[in-house]
Amino acid sequence: xxxxRCAACRYLRRKCTDDCILSPxxxxxxxxxxxxxxxxxxxxxxxxxxxxxxxxxRAEAADSLYYEAQCRLEDRVYGCVGLIFLLQxxxxxxxxxxxxxxxxxxxxxxQVQHP
Amino acid sequence: xxxxRCAACRYLRRKCTDDCILSPxxxxxxxxxxxxxxxxxxxxxxxxxxxxxxxxxRAEAADSLYYEAQCRLEDRVYGCVGLIFLLQxxxxxxxxxxxxxxxxxxxxxxQVQHP
Numbered sequence: 001x002x003x004x005r006c007a008a009c010r011y012l013r014r015k016c017t018d019d020c021i022l023s024p025x026x027x028x029x030x031x032x033x034x035x036x037x038x039x040x041x042x043x044x045x046x047x048x049x050x051x052x053x054x055x056x057x058r059a060e061a062a063d064s065l066y067y068e069a070q071c072r073l074e075d076r077v078y079g080c081v082g083l084i085f086l087l088q089x090x091x092x093x094x095x096x097x098x099x100x101x102x103x104x105x106x107x108x109x110x111q112v113q114h115p
Numbered sequence: 116x117x118x119x120r121c122a123a124c125r126y127l128r129r130k131c132t133d134d135c136i137l138s139p140x141x142x143x144x145x146x147x148x149x150x151x152x153x154x155x156x157x158x159x160x161x162x163x164x165x166x167x168x169x170x171x172x173r174a175e176a177a178d179s180l181y182y183e184a185q186c187r188l189e190d191r192v193y194g195c196v197g198l199i200f201l202l203q204x205x206x207x208x209x210x211x212x213x214x215x216x217x218x219x220x221x222x223x224x225x226q227v228q229h230p
Contacts, residue, residue: 040164042157049155049191057192064196068183076164077172080195081179087202094209101216108223 007034008043021047025062033066040069122149123158136162140177148181155184 006023009016011034016023022043026034037046046065050058071080078085121138124131126149131138137158141149152161161180165173186195193200 040160041155042160045155045157045160049187053191061192064193067196068187068194072164072183076168077176078179079183080199081182083199084195084202087199087206091202091205091209094206094213098209098213098216101213101220104220105216105223108220108227111227112223 004028007031008038011035011038012043021050025050025059036069036073037062037065040072041065119143122146123153126150126153127158136165140165140174151184151188152177152180155187156180 005016005028006020007026007028007030008022009020010028011031022034026037034043037043041049046062049065050061053061068080071083075082120131120143121135122141122143122145123137124135125143126146137149141152149158152158156164161177164180165176168176183195186198190197
């Protein structure tokens with residue numbers, strides 16, 4: 001049935017069979033989702049990756065592939081590694097502020113004890 | 116020259132020409148680097164992505180692709196998105212601790228002012 005094809009089979013202009021590995025994760029109502037992963041990984045690499053996973057983990061894997069593909073389309077140079085750098089900087093900033101604040105507490109404690 | 120081929124051309128058993136797009140970023144002394152990105156993205160997707168970038172950004176792009184590919188090989192389900200979740204959790208934990216510590220300071224300040 002042409003109208004029952006998943007987004008991947010529709011995009012690749014092929015028949016969508018009952019055992020289509022992509023169909024549960026790339027529904028026809030969200031064609032952009034497949035286009036994104038296809039542009040970055042290619043349909044065959046995505047299929048292979050999903051096929052090697054147990055069924056119950058495939059939805060999460062498809063989601064994370066889509067997330068990474070979107071990041072790469074938005075930032076061709078760094079992809080989601082750019083986000084990792086940014087988060088690591090935020091952690092360092094929060095940790096530095098925490099150390100500073102804890103030092104402030106130590107000073108205050110000594111003031112409370114020996115005013 | 117066979118011995119002058121980059122890791123990509125060596126792996127793909129093809130001639131490495133002077134204008135090989137992959138050769139500057141996949142040197143023959145690190146064959147695993149190419150194998151990783153090839154397994155996740157495929158050589159042709161990596162080439163296309165690098166080709167669309169200005170030359171001075173290609174080394175960083177190749178590094179981030181390699182990083183993401185390594186993450187995906189280590190964690191087939193979440194790839195480096197797993198790391199992003201983890202870092203976000205760490206930020207929330209650090210921020211909560213900071214708010215708690217700042218509240219402690221406020222209490223102490225009031226003790227110093229009105230002992």
